[in-house]
Amino acid sequence: MAAPSRASSGRRAERRRVSSTRWARTYHSLRIFVLGWLIAGISGCAWWREARDSLTHSQHLYHKALESESRGDHAEAVRLLRDSIAASPDDPELRWELAHVLIEHGETPEALKELRFLVRHYPDDCRAYISLSKTLLERGRAADAAHLADLAIDLDSRNTEARMLRGQIAEVRGDVDLAFETYHHVLREQPEFAEVRLRLASLELEHGEPRIAAAFLRETLTTVTLEPEQIRTAQWLLGTAYARDDRWAESAAALSLGIPTERPTMQQRYELAYAFSQAGDQSRAHRELQFVLNAEPNFMPAQQLLAAIDSANQATPSRMALVRTGHSQ
Numbered sequence: 001m002a003a004p005s006r007a008s009s010g011r012r013a014e015r016r017r018v019s020s021t022r023w024a025r026t027y028h029s030l031r032i033f034v035l036g037w038l039i040a041g042i043s044g045c046a047w048w049r050e051a052r053d054s055l056t057h058s059q060h061l062y063h064k065a066l067e068s069e070s071r072g073d074h075a076e077a078v079r080l081l082r083d084s085i086a087a088s089p090d091d092p093e094l095r096w097e098l099a100h101v102l103i104e105h106g107e108t109p110e111a112l113k114e115l116r117f118l119v120r121h122y123p124d125d126c127r128a129y130i131s132l133s134k135t136l137l138e139r140g141r142a143a144d145a146a147h148l149a150d151l152a153i154d155l156d157s158r159n160t161e162a163r164m165l166r167g168q169i170a171e172v173r174g175d176v177d178l179a180f181e182t183y184h185h186v187l188r189e190q191p192e193f194a195e196v197r198l199r200l201a202s203l204e205l206e207h208g209e210p211r212i213a214a215a216f217l218r219e220t221l222t223t224v225t226l227e228p229e230q231i232r233t234a235q236w237l238l239g240t241a242y243a244r245d246d247r248w249a250e251s252a253a254a255l256s257l258g259i260p261t262e263r264p265t266m267q268q269r270y271e272l273a274y275a276f277s278q279a280g281d282q283s284r285a286h287r288e289l290q291f292v293l294n295a296e297p298n299f300m301p302a303q304q305l306l307a308a309i310d311s312a313n314q315a316t317p318s319r320m321a322l323v324r325t326g327h328s329q
Contacts (some may be wrong), residue, residue: 017136074105092122099131108135119148130162142172160186164196171203179203192224201237210244217241232258236268239275248278250277266292270302281310 067079081098088094096193102111112135118128133148152162166181180203185195195222204213206321217238220226226234236258242251252275259268273288290308292299 074101077101078107092118092125096127098286103131103135106243108139111135123310124155124172126155126159129155130159132166133165136173137165137169142169145169146173158189160190164199167196167199171199176203176207180236186208190216192284194220194224194226197224198230198237201234201241205237205244207242210241214238214241214245220241234258243271243275246278248275249280250298251275252279252281266296266302268301273302274305277305277309 002321003267026074034075042109061329064080068074068080078101079096081094081101085091085094085098095118099111099114099118102108102114104228112132115128115132115135118125119132127150129148131153133145136142136148143245149166151164152159153166156162156268161185164180167179167186170176170179170182173284180200183196183200183203187200197216201217201220202215206209217234222233223240235254239251239254242248242254252272255272255275259272269288269292273285273292276282276285276288286306286309287305289302289309292302293306
């Protein structure tokens, strides 16, 4: 075998030097790569720990705020909620809770700030639109409230709360057609929705359709599951509808079932007394009127009706000439 030449030996040595250099460079790059990942990992862990600790602290403050609110310490609840938001500013639920607490305690201007923030930064959450709309409606800004209710419906066309709000705003603005249209839309989708049924009955009464209202209320009372307060409201509306149609015995019976069990107004007691009187039950009318006049001695319609009942001459024309207020008009 021929011995390798000097030239070939040199080329092999050169290849070894190049290979060694390349490996050194690769090793150096690998070290830098690994070191970079380690630094990033350490930094990431530090960031994660900071974020985790911030979130934990925020949630701790939030739960303390709820505890303060349940104890009736409203100021402390608001302070803790604001601190919770500062610790976790990207959590919209915290601002939502703060806005809710502020609204509950009548701090409307501050609540409006939070709601506007939510609408601006979380435009796909219709809850903020609805709450902001309700708050503005309560402040008499029906046009602004209507715009926000429409935006909420645009976001979620099946949102019943938003549609009910649109109907209420339409009532306030005197847009009866829109109110009817909106409530009937809700009723088509949820035929057993008690609130919309009561609002529709009220609208029928307000616009001169007591018989339609009465039929609708009777159906509601017999086919729809109602809460006790809703039952009383439906019965009172039914009694009002019967009174508008001069069906006094039925009116008195329905109003008796519908009058609030706690703190009825003197106007409501007077209307019940009037219905009893017109139905011929002067004893029940007298009892209700005495209650009214004990509470409000200067209630003139009650004075007049009681005088007529106590009079020896209780002719029908005399009774019909009495002052009729409320539902009796």
